[in-house]
Amino acid sequence: MTKIGLAITILWVTTLNAQNIDKSYNNYDFIAGEKTIFEDKFIYGNNERISDHWEFLDGGGAASIQNKDNENVLSMDAFYTRLKPKTFGNKILPSDFTIEYDAWLDASYDATAGVTIVFYAANGKEIHVDPSREAISVFLPITEKNVVVKNPEPYLDDKFFNRWVHFSIAVHKNQMKIYIDQYKQIEIPDIIEIPTYMAIWADRQNEKPSILIKNFRLATGFPTNIFENGKFVTRNIKFDVNKSVLKPESITTIKQVKDYLDKNPNIKLEINGHTDSDGTDEANLSLSQKRADAVKNQLVSMGIEPNRLVAKGFGETQLLDKSTTAEAKANNRRVEFITAK
Numbered sequence: 582m583t584k585i586g587l588a589i590t591i592l593w594v595t596t597l598n599a600q601n602i603d604k605s606y607n608n609y610d611f612i613a614g615e616k617t618i619f620e621d622k623f624i625y626g627n628n629e630r631i632s633d634h635w636e637f638l639d640g641g642g643a644a645s646i647q648n649k650d651n652e653n654v655l656s657m658d659a660f661y662t663r664l665k666p667k668t669f670g671n672k673i674l675p676s677d678f679t680i681e682y683d684a685w686l687d688a689s690y691d692a693t694a695g696v697t698i699v700f701y702a703a704n705g706k707e708i709h710v711d712p713s714r715e716a717i718s719v720f721l722p723i724t725e726k727n728v729v730v731k732n733p734e735p736y737l738d739d740k741f742f743n744r745w746v747h748f749s750i751a752v753h754k755n756q757m758k759i760y761i762d763q764y765k766q767i768e769i770p771d772i773i774e775i776p777t778y779m780a781i782w783a784d785r786q787n788e789k790p791s792i793l794i795k796n797f798r799l800a801t802g803f804p805t806n807i808f809e810n811g812k813f814v815t816r817n818i819k820f821d822v823n824k825s826v827l828k829p830e831s832i833t834t835i836k837q838v839k840d841y842l843d844k845n846p847n848i849k850l851e852i853n854g855h856t857d858s859d860g861t862d863e864a865n866l867s868l869s870q871k872r873a874d875a876v877k878n879q880l881v882s883m884g885i886e887p888n889r890l891v892a893k894g895f896g897e898t899q900l901l902d903k904s905t906t907a908e909a910k911a912n913n914r915r916v917e918f919i920t921a922k
Contacts, residue, residue, distance in 0.1 A: 600826050600827075601827070601878060601879050601882045602827055602829045602831065602832045602835075602879060603829060605763055606763045606829045606830075606832045607832075608763070609760075609763040609829070609830070609832055609833060610765070610833060611679075611749045611751060611758070611760050611765070611830065611833055612679075612751070612803065612817075612833055612834075613679045613681060613749070613751075613798070613800055613817045613830075613833075614677070614678055614679045614800030614801040614802045614803060615800065615802040615803070615804060615814075615815060615816055615817060616800055616801050616802030616816075617669075617798060617799070617800050617816060617908070617911035617912070618668050618669060618672070618674075618675075618678065618799045618800055618801055619666040619667070619668045619669060619797075619798070619799040620797065620798045620799070620800075620907070620911045621634050621635075621655070621666070621797045621798075622653065622795070622796060622822055623646050623653040623654060623655050623795065624653050624822065625646065631644050631645070631646065631655070631664075633667075634666070634667055634907075635664040635665065635666055635667060636664070636665040636666075636667055637662075637663065637664060638663035638664070638665055638780055639661075639663060641659075641661050641662070641663070642657070642658075642659050642660075642661055642662030642663055642664070643657075643658040643659035643662060644656060644657050644658055644659075644662055644664065645658055645791075647791070647793070649685070649793065652795060652821065652822065653795070653822075654685070654793045654794065654795040655793065655794040655795065655797075656791040656792075656793055657696075657781075657783035657785055657791055657792040657793070657794070658785055658791050659785055660784045660785055660786065661784060662782070662783050662784070662785065663699075663780050663781075663782050664780060664781050665778060665779070665780040666779070666780075666797070666799060668778075668799065669906075669907065669908040670908075673777040673778055674700075674752075674776050674777055674778055674779065675801045676752075676753075676754055676775065677752065677753045677754065677801055677803060678751075678752055678799060678800065678801045679749065679750065679751045679752070679799070679800050679801070680698065680748075680749070680750040680779070680797075680798070680799050681747070681748070681749050681750075681796070681797070681798045681800075681830070682696070682747075682748055682781075682794055682795070682796060682797040682798070683745045683746065683747050683748075683794065683795045683796050684696040684712070684745070684746055684748060684792070684793065684794055685743070685744070685745055685746075685792070685793035685794075686741070686742055686743075686792060686793075687742060687743060687789060687790040687792075688739060688742035688743055689789045689790065690742070690786070690789060690792075691714070692713055692714055692715060693713065693784075693786070694711040694712060694713045694718075695712060695713070695783065695792050696712070696748075696781055696782070696783050696792060696794055697709055697710065697711050697781070697782040697783065698710040698748075698750060698779060698780075698781060698782075699779060699780050699781075699782055700752075700774075700776035700778075700779045701776060701777060701778050701779065701780070702722075702774035702775060702776060702777060703775070703777050704774070706722040706723070706774050707720075707722060708720065708721060708722065708772060708774060708776065710750065710759060712746075712748060712761070713741070714732070714737070714738050714739070714741040714742065715731065715732060715737070715738065716729050716730055716731045716732055717729070717730055717732070717759055717761070717766050717767055719757070719759070719767060719769065721769075721772060721773070721774075722774060723773040723774060728767060728769060730766045730767050732761065732766070733761065733764045733766070736761055736762075736764075745795070746761060746762065747760075747761075747762050747796075747829075747830060748760065748761060749830065752772070752776065755770070755771045755772050755773060755775070756768070756769065756770055756771065756772070757769045757772050762829070763829065779799075781794065781797075796821075800816075807837055807838075807841065808841055808918070808920065811919065811920040812917065812918070812919050812920070813838065813841075813917070813918040814915055814916075814917045814918075815834050815915065815916050815917075815918075816911070816912075816914060816915050816916075817831065817833070817834040818831045818834055818835065818872075818876060818916045819831050820872055820875075823868065825868060825871035825872045825874070825875050826875065827875050827876070827879055831879075835876065835879055835880065835883070836883075838850070838880065838918055839880060839883050839884075839885060842880070842885055842889065845920075847922060848889070848920050848921075848922065849888075849889045849890070849891070849920070849921045849922065850889060850890055850891070850918050850919065850920060850921070851891050851893070851918070851919040851920075851921055852873050852876050852877060852890065852891070852892045852893070852916065852917070852918055853873070853893060853895055853899075853916065853917040853918075853919065854869035854870070854872050854873040854876075854892075854893070854894040854895060854916055854917075855869065855895050855896070855897070855899055855900075855901075855913060855914065855915050855916070855917065856868065856869050856896050856897050856913065856914060857897065857900070857909075857910035857911075857913040857914050858897045858900060858903075858905070858910070858913070859910065860897075862896060862897065862898075865896035865897045866894055866895070866896035866897075866898075867894070867896075868894070868896075869894025869895060869896050870892070870893065870894030871894070872894065872916075873892035873893055873894045873916075874892050876892065876916065877890045877891075877892040897913070900913050901913055901915075
């Protein structure tokens, strides 16, 4: 069975030659929510459909699950495709939340926006976030104006196309921040309208290739004390499906752990990796150990002494929620850091 689980626990590690996060992310400060509201890696069972997870707005559009480079992705296949995520419990958005996703746009789209994120307020007004080859544009309905910020040079013009680009959006009360990979592009102090739900829009044109999305996650929950009672549980250390190389957006959480260790030089850490129940017991245990090792290796590369860290993968042996809902699986995929002296 295909596995989605992401797990981590710390034991003694010998593989210090693993790939670490690129240092260009040293100043990355995006903090994702710890509690998943909705997540889709587009790995569905035989009887699952896109419409089980997403609502097609206005009855139009088309989308399909495709495989690109051995990964399942969402392909937006028609003009005027509007998809609203069916959040766990169909709840409205909280006042503080984050959105993360990867998008792929073919160069034939030229200056056209690819994936547009649209936030809907209770009064019907819409805030549009439009990334394109030249800039990110945010339309604010209260002013009827766009906030436009030019893309960083590595993503400008043709360099924007034919690649996976990671987008991160944080909304805290009325403040909005938007990132392209490690670059913070937009910070709006007051968007005024409070979003109650959101959707992704994409307009495939004529015979052009489909617009692609993967790794979509909507989350909330921002703890102020990450090591309360000697323990820190996080779902923001990330890997691609079935892989053990750290995704670069994990660096913010790992830096928080490193800062804690720097301020508490006598503390040692046990890093526990945990998966959901998809896949075999043996595969989950092996993958979670490799991911735990990757976290340890990253901390060591940042200056933490190896003898302060123990990494171990627990696979699916310590599920927090034994139900099979998407919400339960998202809750079970976690990394736990436990202090020891």
